[in-house]
Every structure is written in C-alpha cells, then in structure tokens.
Amino acid sequence: xxxxxxxxxxxxxxxxxxxxxxxxxxxxxxxxxxxxxxxxxxxxxxxxxxxxxxxxxxxxxxxxxxxxxxxxxxxxxxxxxxxxxxxxxxxxxxxxxxxxxxxxxxxxxxxxxxxxxxxxxxxxxxxxxxxxxxxxxxxxxxxxxxxxxxxxxxxxxxxxxxxxxxxxxxxxxxxxxxxxxxxxxxxxxxxxxxxxxxxxxxxxxxxxxxxxxxxxxxxxxxxxxxxxxxxxxxxxxxxxxxxxxxxxxxxxxxxxxxxxxxxxxxxxxxxxxxxxxxxxxxxxxxxxxxxxxxxxxxxxxxxxxxxxxxxxxxxxxxxxxxxxxxxxxxxxxxxxxxxxxxxxxxxxxxxxxxxxxxxxxxxxxxxxxxxxxxxxxxxxxxxxxxxxxxxxxxxxxxxxxxxxxxxxxxxxxxxxxxxxxxxxxxxxxxxxxxxxxxxxxxxxxxxxxxxxxxxxxxxxxxxxxxxxxxxxxxxxxxxxxxxxxxxxxxxxxxxxxxxxxxxxxxxxxxxxxxxxxxxxxxxxxxxxxxxxxxxxxxxxxxxxxxxxxxxxxxxxxxxxxxxxxxxxxxxxxxxxxxxxxxxxxxxxxxxxxxxxxxxxxxxxxxxxxxxxxxxxxxxxxxxxxxxxxxxxxxxxxxxxxxxxxxxxxxxxxxxxxxxxxxxxxxxxxxxxxxxxxxxxxxxxxxxxxxxxxxxxxxxxxxxxxxxxxxxxxxxxxxxxxxxxxxxxxxxxxxxxxxxxxxxxxxxxxxxxxxxxxxxxxxxxxxxxxxxxxxxxxxxxxxxxxxxxxxxxxx
Amino acid sequence: xxxxxxxxxxxxxxxxxxxxxxxxxxxxxxxxxxxxxxxxxxxxxxxxxxxxxxxxxxxxxxxxxxxxxxxxxxxxxxxxxxxxxxxxxxxxx
Ligand code: SF4
Numbered sequence: 031x032x033x034x035x036x037x038x039x040x041x042x043x044x045x046x047x048x049x050x051x052x053x054x055x056x057x058x059x060x061x062x063x064x065x066x067x068x069x070x071x072x073x074x075x076x077x078x079x080x081x082x083x084x085x086x087x088x089x090x091x092x093x094x095x096x097x098x099x100x101x102x103x104x105x106x107x108x109x110x111x112x113x114x115x116x117x118x119x120x121x122x123x124x125x126x127x128x129x130x131x132x133x134x135x136x137x138x139x140x141x142x143x144x145x146x147x148x149x150x151x152x153x154x155x156x157x158x159x160x161x162x163x164x165x166x167x168x169x170x171x172x173x174x175x176x177x178x179x180x181x182x183x184x185x186x187x188x189x190x191x192x193x194x195x196x197x198x199x200x201x202x203x204x205x206x207x208x209x210x211x212x213x214x215x216x217x218x219x220x221x222x223x224x225x226x227x228x229x230x231x232x233x234x235x236x237x238x239x240x241x242x243x244x245x246x247x248x249x250x251x252x253x254x255x256x257x258x259x260x261x262x263x264x265x266x267x268x269x270x271x272x273x274x275x276x277x278x279x280x281x282x283x284x285x286x287x288x289x290x291x292x293x294x295x296x297x298x299x300x301x302x303x304x305x306x307x308x309x310x311x312x313x314x315x316x317x318x319x320x321x322x323x324x325x326x327x328x329x330x331x332x333x334x335x336x337x338x339x340x341x342x343x344x345x346x347x348x349x350x351x352x353x354x355x356x357x358x359x360x361x362x363x364x365x366x367x368x369x370x371x372x373x374x375x376x377x378x379x380x381x382x383x384x385x386x387x388x389x390x391x392x393x394x395x396x397x398x399x400x401x402x403x404x405x406x407x408x409x410x411x412x413x414x415x416x417x418x419x420x421x422x423x424x425x426x427x428x429x430x431x432x433x434x435x436x437x438x439x440x441x442x443x444x445x446x447x448x449x450x451x452x453x454x455x456x457x458x459x460x461x462x463x464x465x466x467x468x469x470x471x472x473x474x475x476x477x478x479x480x481x482x483x484x485x486x487x488x489x490x491x492x493x494x495x496x497x498x499x500x501x502x503x504x505x506x507x508x509x510x511x512x513x514x515x516x517x518x519x520x521x522x523x524x525x526x527x528x529x530x531x532x533x534x535x536x537x538x539x540x541x542x543x544x545x546x547x548x549x550x551x552x553x554x555x556x557x558x559x560x561x562x563x564x565x566x567x568x569x570x571x572x573x574x575x576x577x578x579x580x581x582x583x584x585x586x587x588x589x590x591x592x593x594x595x596x597x598x599x600x601x602x603x604x605x606x607x608x609x610x611x612x613x614x615x616x617x618x619x620x621x622x623x624x625x626x627x628x629x630x631x632x633x634x635x636x637x638x639x640x641x642x643x644x645x646x647x648x649x650x651x652x653x654x655x656x657x658x659x660x661x662x663x664x665x666x667x668x669x670x671x672x673x674x675x676x677x678x679x680x681x682x683x684x685x686x687x688x689x690x691x692x693x694x695x696x697x698x699x700x701x702x703x704x705x706x707x708x709x710x711x712x713x714x715x716x717x718x719x720x721x722x723x724x725x726x727x728x729x730x731x732x733x734x735x736x737x738x739x740x741x742x743x744x745x746x747x748x749x750x751x752x753x754x755x756x757x758x759x760x761x762x763x764x765x766x767x768x769x770x771x772x773x774x775x776x777x778x779x780x781x782x783x784x785x786x787x788x789x790x791x792x793x794x795x796x797x798x799x800x801x802x803x804x805x806x807x808x809x810x811x812x813x814x815x816x817x818x819x820x821x822x823x824x
Numbered sequence: 825x826x827x828x829x830x831x832x833x834x835x836x837x838x839x840x841x842x843x844x845x846x847x848x849x850x851x852x853x854x855x856x857x858x859x860x861x862x863x864x865x866x867x868x869x870x871x872x873x874x875x876x877x878x879x880x881x882x883x884x885x886x887x888x889x890x891x892x893x894x895x896x897x898x899x900x901x902x903x904x905x906x907x908x909x910x911x912x913x914x915x916x917x
Binding site (some may be wrong): 040044046047050052054055096098099101107108110111115247248250252261293407 | 827829830831833857858859860861863864865866867868870871872874875876877880881884893894895903913
C-alpha cells in the first residue's frame with residue numbers, strides 16, 4: 031500500500047476535530063473548544079517561545095476554558111503549534127504553589143507573605159553586597175524593569191542577570207559588535223519573500239513551528255524557497271531542507287570564513303555596499319567586544335587559509351556543498367534570510383559566529399531589503415523585550431546604557447531621581463559567576479550569599495549542575511529564594527519559596543524576536559496566595575523602606591517605587607489588596623518608555639499596545655497622531671531614523687560613521703572534543719512538545735503524554751556497535767557526571783555517527799549535570815551544544 | 825500542505841444550519857465530517873496558511889456560524905517518523 035502522508039494528516043486532523051465536536055456536544059468544557067457565546071475572550075501572546083504568536087483566551091467563571099489562535103495577529107494569523115494550542119493548561123497543574131514556604135529544619139513550612147518579606151529584608155540587611163537576583167527572558171517588561179531598579183537603583187550592587195545569558199547573550203554581543211546596537215534589523219516579513227533560507231544550527235520546525243510554517247506555506251503555494259540547513263544532527267527542519275550541510279561541531283566558524291573567502295575570490299562581494307556602509311574589524315589579543323580596526327586587505331588575507339579543501343577536511347562538509355552555499359551568497363538576485371538561535375549562541379565562540387553570519391550578509395550585500403536579512407531568533411517570549419531592552423544584565427542599565435560609564439549612570443540616576451553615585455560603577459556577577467560564587471563557601475571567596483530566582487529554573491538549566499547549582503548543598507550561610515508557580519528542580523533546593531501568578535493571571539508585556547512589543551491584561555485570578563512577581567519586588571522594597579533603608583528612597587526621600595494612578599494619586603502598591611487599584615504595568619512601562627528612545631528603540635504609549643497585536647519598534651508618532659511601527663531597521667525606505675537620502679544607515683555605528691563592522695574571527699577548536707575515554711559528541715536541546723525545562727508543558731497531559739521522558743538519540747551504526755536498540759536503557763557519561771535514559775535510534779532527530787543528542791526538558795533526567803560550563807569569553811554564554819561523552823548499555 | 829482541524833459551531837436555530845452547511849461544503853480545500861448533535865461540525869482544511877486563514881474568516885462570517893475553533897495544526901511531514909522511545913518501551917512490555 032502506498033503511504034499517502036496527506037491523507038494521513040487529513041484523517042488525523044478530522045479524527046481530532048470529531049473527538050472535539052463530540053466533547054462539545056456533550057457539554058464537556060475543555061481547553062480546546064467551547065462555544066464562544068459563553069466565554070469572555072481577550073488577547074494575549076503565547077506564554078512559550080520567542081516567536082510570539084498571539085492567542086485568544088476564553089474565560090468563564092474565573093477560569094481559562096478555551097484557547098484559539100488570534101486571526102488578527104500578524105505573527106501567526108490564527109495558527110498555533112501544539113504547545114500554543116494547549117497554553118491555557120499551564121495554569122491548572124494540580125501542584126500549583128499557593129502559599130509562601132520557608133525551610134525550617136530541612137522542611138519547607140508555610141509562612142505568611144509578611145514573614146516572607148521580613149526574611150528577604152533580613153537577608154539584604156545582613157549582606158546587601160552579596161544579594162543577587164537571577165531572572166529571565168520570561169519576565170514581563172515591567173517585572174524585569176522593577177528588578178533592575180530594585181538592584182541597581184536600590185541595592186547598588188548590580189548583581190542581576192537573566193537566564194537569557196544562557197540563551198541569547200552571544201546574539202546580543204554579535205549585534206553590538208557589528209551594528210553598535212542590539213537586535214535584528216529585519217523581521218518575520220523577510221520569511222515571506224526570501225528566496226533562500228539558511229538555518230544555522232537551528233531547528234525552527236520544532237522550536238519556532240508557526241514561524242517555520244510561514245515559509246513552508248509559501249512552498250505549498252508553489253513558490254520556490256530553497257532551504258539550506260546547516261547542523262550537527264538531522265532534525266525535523268532537515269526533512270524540509272533542499273541541502274543539508276552536516277558539520278563537525280564548532281566548525282561553523284570555518285564554514286562562514288570559507289564562504290567569505292569565496293565571495294572575495296570570485297570578486298562577487300558587494301563593493302558598493304561595503305564601501306559605503308561597512309568597515310573591517312578583528313580581535314585583539316584578549317578577545318573583546320569591539321576588538322580593533324582592520325582593513326579589507328588584512329581581512330582578505332586572514333581568510334586565505336579557509337579554502338574549500340581545508341574546510342571540507344575540518345568540517346566534514348563536502349566542498350561541493352560549500353560551493354553551492356557560496357553560489358547563493360554570490361548571487362545578488364537572490365534574497366537570503368539567515369536564521370539562528372541556540373546552535374550559534376550556546377557556543378564558546380558564540381559572539382564570533384554571530385558576527386560572522388552578519389559579516390556574510392554585509393559582505394555580499396544581502397542586507398537591508400525585504401528578504402535579505404540575518405535574523406537571530408530567541409527561545410523565550412521576552413528575551414528581547416525584557417532581558418535585552420530593559421537590560422536586566424549585570425553590566426547594563428535600561429536603554430542600552432552600561433554601569434561602567436559615568437554619564438550613563440548619571441543619566442539613569444536622574445531618570446530615577448536618585449542621588450548622584452547611587453548606581454555602582456562595577457558590573458555585577460554574570461550568570462555563571464553568580465552561581466559559581468553562590469556555590470562557593472564564603473570563606474573561599476564565594477561572595478554571593480543570597481540569590482532570588484524569578485520566572486526560571488536554574489536547577490535544571492544551568493550547565494554543570496553539580497558544581498553550579500547543587501554545590502549550594504551544605505553551605506549553611508547561603509540562601510536561595512525562588513518565586514515560581516510549580517515545584518521545580520530549583521525549588522527543591524530553595525530556602526524560601528514564593529508562589530507566583532503566571533501569564534494571564536497578571537498583567538504583562540512581552541517583546542518577541544522581531545522587536546514586537548505585546549501587551550495583555552490579567553484575565554483570571556492566581557490560585558491561593560500566589561501573587562505577581564512585580565508585586566513581590568515592590569513589597570520587598572517597601573519592607574526595606576519601612577525599615578529605613580536609604581537605597582529605597584530617592585533624592586527627595588520618597589519610595590523608589592512610588593506608583594500613582596491615572597489621577598496622580600499615590601497607590602500603596604506594596605499592599606496586595608491595593609496592587610490592582612491601578613495598572614502598575616502601565617505605570618512602570620510609562621516610566622521605562624523614555625529609556626527605550628535612547629537607542630532609537632522608541633515605544634508607543636501603553637494604551638496603543640492595548641489596542642494592537644503588538645508593534646515593532648522603533649514605533650514613532652506620525653503627524654496625524656497615529657503610531658507607526660518599523661519593519662526594516664536601518665533601511666531608508668522604512669526606518670524613520672535613517673538620515674535623509676540614505677538607503678542604509680547604521681546610526682549606532684561603533685565607529686561613528688554610519689558603518690557596520692565586518693569581522694574576521696578565526697576557527698578555534700572547541701574546549702572539549704571526543705577522545706578515547708569519551709568518544710562521542712554530546713549535544714543538548716529542546717523538543718517540539720515541551721518548552722524549555724518542561725515546568726509548564728509537563729503539566730499539560732496531551733503534551734506530556736506525547737513526549738513523556740527524555741531520551742538519547744543515537745545513530746543506528748553506533749547503536750549497533752553498542753548492542754542497543756530503541757527503548758533500551760543506556761548510560762551517558764561525561765567528565766562531570768552520568769545519566770541513564772532510554773535510547774532512541776534514528777528517531778525524530780538523527781545525529782551522525784559519533785554524536786548523541788539528549789533533550790533537557792525532563793526534570794527527572796537532568797542532562798545539564800553532564801554539560802560543560804566553558805563559555806564565550808565576551809558574552810559569557812555557556813556551550814550546551816558540544817562536549818565529550820561516553821555511552822554504554824545500562 | 826499544512827492541515828488544520830476545526831470544529832465549527834453552527835447556530836442554535838436549525839433552520840439556518842442547512843444553507844450554512846451547504847455554503848461551507850462548497851468552499852475549496854475543506855472537508856467536513858458528520859455534525860455531532862447537528863451543531864458541532866468537524867472539518868479539515870488542507871491549504872497554505874493564508875488560504876486557511878481566509879477560509880476560516882469566511883466561515884466565521886456566515887450568519888449560521890457561531891464559532892470556529894481550531895483543533896489541530898500540523899506541518900505536513902515528508903515522511904513518517906518513528907515513535908518516541910517510551911511508546912516503544914510500552915509496546916515491548
Ligand atoms: S510557535 Fe511558539 S509562540 Fe507560537 S504557538 Fe508555538 S510555542 Fe507559542
């Protein structure tokens with residue numbers, strides 16, 4: 031019988047629809063479908079990935095009871111992936127945290143919020159310099175902004191960093207080093223018109239499925255979109271690729287250099303574009319963000335060794351495939367969009383690789399018109415909006431400012447009405463240093479004594495977990511505070527657990543991968559005593575203020591989180607009973623908004639977002655009073671900040687001449703490679719059904735049932751030599767630990783011989799206990815994509 | 825070609841349902857199943873994304889339709905993939 035995939039899909043979809051129809055007819059209220067008449071519908075962005083799809087949330091009797099794709103949303107036009115369709119279920123796991131808990135005699139015991147706030151204030155008063163906040167790209171913009179102000183404007187220690195350090199820090203440094211300012215020039219619209227799509231170590235078919243479907247739809251309409259997939263294992267994206275370039279881990283740098291070399295060798299680089307808009311740069315001896323100036327001649331000479339033959343030898347990619355990719359970059363008639371995400375960012379040469387991809391687009395002139403764009407994707411819904419734009423990083427201030435610069439600090443102090451010198455000039459501890467310090471005994475230099483974790487799960491997601499997280503065990507003077515919605519691998523170690531409201535249980539604003547700022551309102555109440563993270567920070571700050579803490583006062587002696595309603599009346603927002611007397615999100619967003627303008631990332635007033643499905647910054651007011659978003663940044667035809675008459679203008683150029691930087695960055699071998707003891711490459715990552723550490727998706731039965739456990743993907747030949755078949759238990763070990771889990775031979779993803787893949791969503795099987803904590807020297811982002819491992823039958 | 829699964833909730837007024845059903849049936853790219861209780865109509869659309877969106881909007885605009893719920897969205901895979909290992913463990917036991 032011929033297997034007809036199309037019929038199969040149709041039958042499956044019809045069966046699912048028929049089952050849903052039957053449920054509806056029985057009046058069986060479910061999250062998937064419900065008659066709209068009985069529901070109140072409101073918009074919200076999906077809680078999961080950085081694609082930023084919009085959903086419509088149907089509520090009834092104080093519960094979310096239905097979810098549908100938002101037809102009015104440009105991002106997803108009504109479609110959702112399997113995760114998004116079930117997003118409402120994240121609120122209703124049976125084990126939601128509902129009351130604050132304090133560890134006493136080894137056990138977590140319920141306490142009041144009042145007691146919890148005292149504990150936080152005591153820890154801060156006991157060691158203010160050693161107090162840190164570890165946050166997230168899932169923080170809403172107001173949440174991140176409140177924490178930023180609390181730590182930098184209140185506690186003056188700069189110890190704040192987001193988990194985004196683990197996911198897109200190298201993208202940030204890549205953008206900064208190239209354009210002098212963070213975040214992509216293009217947007218998702220590029221995907222609607224590109225001729226060639228290149229996925230650099232990226233698997234959007236599983237990780238950003240709705241975005242990927244935008245491209246695949248074009249194919250179904252008969253359009254030609256050529257897909258080059260560059261990866262270290264075959265994925266679901268590879269299934270759709272015209273060309274799959276399987277490279278040895280870390281050699282992506284050599285591949286990029288090879289393509290650049292070929293552009294020059296064929297004299298096919300865009301001399302006019304480069305001459306008008308680009309300068310050249312190279313590393314200094316000690317790698318730094320801006321390196322030093324170079325010349326075209328020096329650049330070209332540095333590329334010389336990267337011949338097809340040499341790169342084929344080290345990368346394993348046949349020269350003819352490299353040539354084919356070079357052909358596309360050499361062809362000015364093709365529109366080329368590059369996408370990348372964790373494969374390039376979680377890399378000890380992540381900054382370098384980011385700059386090389388930008389460099390290829392600049393050198394070839396594939397930049398600045400719709401379809402020609404290098405675009406990095408984010409894994410989290412507000413990695414851009416919060417971590418990057420609000421700047422919740424150890425060295426940064428809102429508005430792209432940095433703590434090291436006196437003028438930037440002064441500017442920020444003025445904005446916050448703080449006395450001069452309040453903001454500490456010394457950058458705080460970045461993620462790896464923060465946790466390393468926290469897990470190091472105080473008398474051995476471990477200077478971080480308390481970490482407050484919000485909206486993330488470092489007990490599962492940090493690399494080298496035994497050292498960087500579990501190392502806290504037995505250190506009596508270290509204290510872990512965790513605000514979360516469910517018990518996690520992090521709350522397991524916590525000394526104080528604070529129950530949080532999540533997603534549509536609170537007001538929120540996210541910023542997705544394409545510079546789109548998205549607002550939503552609270553639609554249901556959180557369970558039990560769970561409360562908003564922003565409230566938790568304001569309440570802690572107020573407790574300190576009441577105790578006379580100077581840092582919680584501004585220049586005039588007023589509370590730094592003085593919140594006023596729209597009539598200008600002060601609202602005691604630190605009291606939960608009054609927190610929703612006004613819209614605190616609106617207040618904080620309006621306070622933050624002027625910062626955004628400093629880097630031409632202009633945001634519209636809060637209420638404009640209320641009326642839209644998100645807008646891409648810079649959003650600039652027009653003569654008629656309306657607000658216009660920008661799709662193509664730095665391009666004269668769309669970006670209002672481009673100088674008159676210019677087609678392209680990199681107006682934040684590091685060199686101050688409107689030019690972007692094309693970098694030479696050499697291939698450097700990885701810090702750990704397979705050897706006799708550990709002969710396999712281990713790569714870790716995500717799966718379609720689960721989102722990140724599975725805290726939310728693991729509580730959605732439909733998703734959990736379809737992917738119930740982590741596994742190790744093996745190549746059939748390796749499985750054969752190990753005597754292993756799918757389902758057998760195998761033990762994966764590295765120099766840092768070992769883990770036993772089921773094998774999946776040539777499964778959904780297919781690693782080449784000598785490589786294995788383990789997803790990190792399963793909190794019972796913590797693969798990050800095995801991964802390396804080596805990190806990029808500039809972005810400090812660790813490498814989860816390659817280390818040496820051994821595999822044996824369990 | 826991507827496939828979407830839908831449940832179309834038809835109006836309570838049964839007189840309005842028949843012409844609406846006919847109109848839906850005539851739309852391109854759509855296949856409809858048996859209405860449950862006469863009101864809840866399962867359907868699939870196999871079309872590119874803009875066509876699917878347009879089709880859903882058209883259905884929603886019919887006076888005889890109360891609501892359209894998207895119950896399935898799948899990227900069409902070129903080849904079947906094996907089951908997750910846990911499934912295999914179950915089938916092996
Ligand atoms: S693609 Fe991402 S944002 Fe869109 S529905 Fe899926 S998980 Fe949500």
